[in-house]
Every structure is written in C-alpha cells, then in structure tokens.
Amino acid sequence: MNNKQDIRFQQLQQWLQGFVTDKNHSLTPASSDASFRRYFRLQQMDDSFIVMDSPPEHEDNQSFIKVATVLEQFGLNVPHIYQQDLQQGFLILSDLGNTPYLSQLSIETADELYKKAIDSLLTLQQIPCENQPLPQYDAALLQREMLLFDDWFLQRHLELHPPEWLTATFEFLTQNALEQPQVIVHRDFHSRNLMYLQGQKPGIIDFQDAVIGAISYDLVSLLRDVYIQWSPAEQQQWVGYYIEQAQQYGLLTLEQAEKFPRWFDLMGLQRHLKILGIFCRLNYRDNKPNYMNDLALTLTYVYQVCERYPELQKFYQYLIEQPKIAGIK
Numbered sequence: 001m002n003n004k005q006d007i008r009f010q011q012l013q014q015w016l017q018g019f020v021t022d023k024n025h026s027l028t029p030a031s032s033d034a035s036f037r038r039y040f041r042l043q044q045m046d047d048s049f050i051v052m053d054s055p056p057e058h059e060d061n062q063s064f065i066k067v068a069t070v071l072e073q074f075g076l077n078v079p080h081i082y083q084q085d086l087q088q089g090f091l092i093l094s095d096l097g098n099t100p101y102l103s104q105l106s107i108e109t110a111d112e113l114y115k116k117a118i119d120s121l122l123t124l125q126q127i128p129c130e131n132q133p134l135p136q137y138d139a140a141l142l143q144r145e146m147l148l149f150d151d152w153f154l155q156r157h158l159e160l161h162p163p164e165w166l167t168a169t170f171e172f173l174t175q176n177a178l179e180q181p182q183v184i185v186h187r188d189f190h191s192r193n194l195m196y197l198q199g200q201k202p203g204i205i206d207f208q209d210a211v212i213g214a215i216s217y218d219l220v221s222l223l224r225d226v227y228i229q230w231s232p233a234e235q236q237q238w239v240g241y242y243i244e245q246a247q248q249y250g251l252l253t254l255e256q257a258e259k260f261p262r263w264f265d266l267m268g269l270q271r272h273l274k275i276l277g278i279f280c281r282l283n284y285r286d287n288k289p290n291y292m293n294d295l296a297l298t299l300t301y302v303y304q305v306c307e308r309y310p311e312l313q314k315f316y317q318y319l320i321e322q323p324k325i326a327g328i329k
Helices: 002-015 061-073 110-125 138-156 166-178 217-223 232-249 254-284 290-309 310-321
Strands: 026-030 038-044 048-051 081-084 090-094 184-186 209-212
Touching: 002 048, 002 090, 061 081, 061 090, 110 184, 110 217, 110 232, 138 166, 138 254, 166 209, 166 254, 166 310, 217 232, 217 254, 232 254, 254 290, 290 310
Parallel strands: none
Antiparallel strands: 026 038, 038 048, 048 090, 081 090, 184 209
C-alpha cells in the first residue's frame, strides 16, 4: 500500500466503527480492479460483507448506486447496498462470494453457466430504458473508445502512425451499433464480472459504467471474452440460444434476429479495438502490466471478424502486413 492508500484505509476503518458490532471482526483484501476501487471482505459473527473503497475524485459512486438500485429492483443478482458515504467514497455491500465465472468455466460446465448468464442478460435487457438516468452509448462515445486503439495500441505501444482510412472503418462500426435496438448495456458483462453462486442466478458486479446502447454489446462481451476462448461453433450455439429467447421476449423481431449475427460480429470488433487500447493504457499509464498478456486473444477476435467482412478487407490487410502487430502472440 502506498501512503495515500494507507490514509484511506485508516479512514475506512474509522468509518466502519459505526457499523461493526463484533470486536472480533476481520477486514481482509477481497480484490481490486482496473480502476481506483479496492474491495475488502468484512466478516463479523456469521455474516460477510464487501466494503468498497472508491475514491470520489476518481470514481462515479452515485452512478454505481443508481445502477445497483435499478438492477436489484428488477430481480437481478447484484450487491445490495447496506451503507454508503458518498463524500468519502465508502460503501458496504452484500457479499456475492469470491468465485468468478472464469474459475468455474470448463467444457463440462460452460453450456449451463452461459445459458444462466444469458437468462440474466435477457432480464437486464427487458428493463424499460426510456426513463433510466443512464448516458447514451452514442456516436461520440463509440468513436472515443475506438480512438484508444489509435492512441495507446498503435501509437504508444507499437509506434505506428494510424492510417487515415481508419476513420471510415470506425464510422462503419459506429453505424452498426446505432442501428441496433437500444437497451441497458452493462458494458463489461464477462467471466470476471459474473460470480458463480451455487443454485442461484449469477452475481453481477462492476456495472457502474452502464449505458443505453446496442443490444448485441453485452452478449459479445460474454461470448468473446478476452480472458477465455470458445470455439466458433460453441459461440454460435449460445448466440442461437440468445436469439431464440430474445425473440420470445419481444426484444428482437424476425428481421432483427436475422441481422443479429452481423451486429454481434461488428459490435465485437468495436469492443476489441477499445480493449486493445485500454490494456496498453493500463500498462503504460497506470502501471498495470498483467493485461498485456491478453492482447493476443483480443487480436485473434479482431482478425477473425475483419477476415469475414468485405468492408473490412483493407483493415485486415493492414493488420496482417504489419510485422509489429503480427508479432503479438
């Protein structure tokens, strides 16, 4: 811990005195993520809670609380908020355990676990989004995300100058996102943010950046996860399950269902370009190098989509002809 974190930890312990009733309680690190947030597990008597340390100068805690409240109201398995101090950035949440989906996924379990996750996703997408206080996943945000690929992956990491025609590719991907039905989008609906709870719906965490956006976004986050890879046939099977259910719930018309695989592919490309930039930014700016190990799988997804679509052939040629990019294994 650095000095700044030490001071915050002391402030957190002081704040907890108003909640803790057991003098034999324990407070241990639970996890940290790619942001400034840290999590601790508070155990007292037979109860376990998660304490979130989320510095308000860096994190939007009001957004976390707003989204958590909406998702819980509609029956999704998200942390319940017991106590909050917005001024200091401390929250006490229910404990969804320490078993992420990633640790439970295997050839034997994947079908059941992914279908459960898709069922929760369908519940999320049925929440009426007209009056939700969430930002739009609009053209400006989609483009800003893809520019991370230019700034951090091409220029900072590989010292390559982005080709001018890439702007048109970004525009093509933006239009794909905007033409889809718009729903509540978690934005990081993948195996590290879904918690395995035996006999329960998956626990959902890290939802504070939710927006109103393209219906294919969260499914592609789940099935083309940059931390675990499944065969195209397996992905196709789960996409098929989603489409069938989404039509039954009135989320997709027959015409939209037919377009969905293309929407899914191109939405995945937008997301993976952003991720390549974010992983490099985490490395160079935030001194979090571990994410660089996931560049190769992220790039694999990019190649696969670019190769499939005539509109992306120029981009595909650029990627495979750049030795610095081809060298990422």
